[in-house]
Amino acid sequence: MMTEVLSHLDAFATRCSYDRLTSRQLTSLRGVSLVNCKPLSGFQRSAGGFICAVAATPEAQKGPRIERLSPKRFFGFAGGFSTEYELGKQLGQGGFGSVYVATHIRTGERRAVKRMLKKRAPNGWLDPLFVRRILHEVDVYNHVGHSLNTAYLYRVYEDQQHVDLVLELCSGGELWSRIQVNHYTESEAAKLIGEILRTLAQCHARGIILRDVKPSNFLFLSEHIDAPLKAIDFGMATYCNPGQKLDDKAGSAIYLAPEVLRRSYDQKADIWGAGIIAYQLLTGRLPFSGDEGQDVSDRFMSKQICSTRDTNRATLYSELDFERPPWDVLTGGAKDLVQALLRRDPSQRPSAADALHHRWLTPEENAASDRPLSSSIVQRLQRFGTYGRLKQAALRKVAHSLAADDAALMDLQKAFAKMDPEGTGSIRYSSLSAALQDFDLSEPERDQLMADLVGTAMDSAGQIRYDEWLAAMLDWKSVQDSPEWHDWMEMAFRAFDVDGSGTIGNEDLTALLCGGHCVVPDEVDAAIREADLDGDGEITLEEFQQLLTMNSNDALDLFETRLKIASTQ
Numbered sequence: 001m002m003t004e005v006l007s008h009l010d011a012f013a014t015r016c017s018y019d020r021l022t023s024r025q026l027t028s029l030r031g032v033s034l035v036n037c038k039p040l041s042g043f044q045r046s047a048g049g050f051i052c053a054v055a056a057t058p059e060a061q062k063g064p065r066i067e068r069l070s071p072k073r074f075f076g077f078a079g080g081f082s083t084e085y086e087l088g089k090q091l092g093q094g095g096f097g098s099v100y101v102a103t104h105i106r107t108g109e110r111r112a113v114k115r116m117l118k119k120r121a122p123n124g125w126l127d128p129l130f131v132r133r134i135l136h137e138v139d140v141y142n143h144v145g146h147s148l149n150t151a152y153l154y155r156v157y158e159d160q161q162h163v164d165l166v167l168e169l170c171s172g173g174e175l176w177s178r179i180q181v182n183h184y185t186e187s188e189a190a191k192l193i194g195e196i197l198r199t200l201a202q203c204h205a206r207g208i209i210l211r212d213v214k215p216s217n218f219l220f221l222s223e224h225i226d227a228p229l230k231a232i233d234f235g236m237a238t239y240c241n242p243g244q245k246l247d248d249k250a251g252s253a254i255y256l257a258p259e260v261l262r263r264s265y266d267q268k269a270d271i272w273g274a275g276i277i278a279y280q281l282l283t284g285r286l287p288f289s290g291d292e293g294q295d296v297s298d299r300f301m302s303k304q305i306c307s308t309r310d311t312n313r314a315t316l317y318s319e320l321d322f323e324r325p326p327w328d329v330l331t332g333g334a335k336d337l338v339q340a341l342l343r344r345d346p347s348q349r350p351s352a353a354d355a356l357h358h359r360w361l362t363p364e365e366n367a368a369s370d371r372p373l374s375s376s377i378v379q380r381l382q383r384f385g386t387y388g389r390l391k392q393a394a395l396r397k398v399a400h401s402l403a404a405d406d407a408a409l410m411d412l413q414k415a416f417a418k419m420d421p422e423g424t425g426s427i428r429y430s431s432l433s434a435a436l437q438d439f440d441l442s443e444p445e446r447d448q449l450m451a452d453l454v455g456t457a458m459d460s461a462g463q464i465r466y467d468e469w470l471a472a473m474l475d476w477k478s479v480q481d482s483p484e485w486h487d488w489m490e491m492a493f494r495a496f497d498v499d500g501s502g503t504i505g506n507e508d509l510t511a512l513l514c515g516g517h518c519v520v521p522d523e524v525d526a527a528i529r530e531a532d533l534d535g536d537g538e539i540t541l542e543e544f545q546q547l548l549t550m551n552s553n554d555a556l557d558l559f560e561t562r563l564k565i566a567s568t569q
């Protein structure tokens with residue numbers, strides 16, 4: 001009974017943050033007695049929600065009344081999917097959703113839609129695990145989905161029955177199906193392993209752990225042999241703060257790290273999964289050897305059933321084989337990296353960011369962070385895209401204050417002037433789009449990269465202002481070293497606190513982000529959640545400063561370049 005009450009309240013509390021109820025307001029609800037509320041597993045920044053210890057009073061045991069919630073718009077996502085999209089053939093089926101091709105009725109653009117049935121508990125409430133899974137998946141897409149290594153999330157819809165995630169269509173099939181057909185050459189494998197590690201590094205830099213790193217969660221964008229790889233399916237992801245250890249067993253058997261089986265793990269567990277994939281790409285089999293390990297490997301690769309006990313024993317104890325062919329012909333660099341990724345002691349395993357610098361993956365001398373601006377625009381746009389709407393708006397505001405003659409901005413000014421030869425102070429989308437032709441990007445990818453550049457669609461009119469350009473291109477870490485940084489942050493805060501109340505709240509952001517009328521549901525809520533550490537629905541100066549400072553030092557080489565060989569100069 002107690003468990004049932006807890007799950008009622010858990011789902012209810014999660015929903016409450018979407019109603020912008022504070023923990024104080026929660027406790028005032030009839031029949032609910034909540035103590036020690038804290039943000040839901042680190043997702044306070046954007047998914048919101050509270051985990052509360054519950055004093056199960058007789059009244060609380062009845063649970064809050066379901067009528068308080070509208071199942072139709074439980075999450076606050078947009079409605080009207082079927083008026084905007086036509087559903088086509090099924091692409092795939094997972095444990096949590098079916099994925100279809102969907103065509104945008106007005107533009108004819110083809111996308112993938114992951115349709116998940118709103119799962120209900122026997123009492124009619126939405127199942128709390130389902131609620132949390134959706135929140136986590138959307139949250140991770142919003143954090144890292146604007147990088148080229150992840151399928152782009154265009155929009156989320158919901159109706160009475162379903163939640164629909166509209167995603168970039170990846171039509172090249174799963175990495176898994178190519179592993180089964182091919183053994184990759186070393187350079188092909190290195191490119192793919194680099195792309196996987198880049199996704200991990202971007203997530204880990206934001207405190208996210210994926211917990212389901214396996215070949216079927218990476219899809220090729222197209223059928224082209226060199227098509228980029230995109231990560232999908234973040235339903236298992238969660239947050240893990242520095243120093244924290246998770247203890248729940250989550251993931252797919254053969255890719256689980258030893259420490260996950262021992263129930264004390266952090267982001268390094270994802271690296272093990274990447275190591276198993278790397279091994280498969282290079283050899284077409286699993287690393288486990290000895291009688292038992294070999295049996296697990298053979299069964300798994302030929303899609304026969306393996307018992308959990310045998311799989312776990314192989315992960316924990318089997319010798320890892322780096323002797324048999326093709327290891328005799330693979331280079332020392334490949335062996336060295338894969339061995340490092342598969343160290344059983346997680347403290348000896350490299351982080352994703354460190355692994356990316358391994359000599360086998362980055363043979364060129366020229367690290368991405370040293371590249372000139374002209375060849376790192378794509379990386380800079382992705383990095384900016386992974387910041388939330390509020391942070392993007394705040395950085396634009398600060399960029400506006402930077403001195404026009406600052407020598408550190410010279411390169412950025414020059415690049416801007418090249419696209420604005422008449423000195424109008426704005427560049428056209430078409431000019432930037434033309435500049436992006438030098439990069440090996442699909443047309444939707446070009447549009448995705450530019451989507452985050454301007455403040456609101458209303459004021460853009462197809463133009464990008466200098467401050468918008470600066471905000472996206474700048475290395476903000478260096479700006480933060482300026483003695484004026486704190487003044488600039490405070491100035492931006494005061495400007496955003498439109499009603500002068502001392503905090504930034506709902507009305508301030510409605511005015512700021514959508515000129516008083518937001519058409520995208522949840523837009524303002526999501527912006528508040530970006531910074532609202534204590535979940536009270538308001539952003540204080542301290543919370544605002546923390547938002548502006550975190551993640552600003554993301555190295556550019558965490559992001560894909562996609563530079564065409566011909567234009568590396």
Ligand SMILES: Nc1ncnc2c1ncn2[C@@H]1O[C@H](COP(=O)(O)OP(=O)(O)OP(=O)(O)O)[C@@H](O)[C@H]1O
Nearest residue numbers: 091092093094095096097099112167168169170233
């Ligand atoms: N963006 C996409 N483009 C094309 N196909 C996709 C896309 N996303 C998912 N698919 C296909 O749909 C399948 C199921 O998707 P996904 O893994 O996200 O679902 P799931 O229910 O979360 O799965 P799981 O049971 O592994 O957690 C994928 O294996 C893939 O074949």
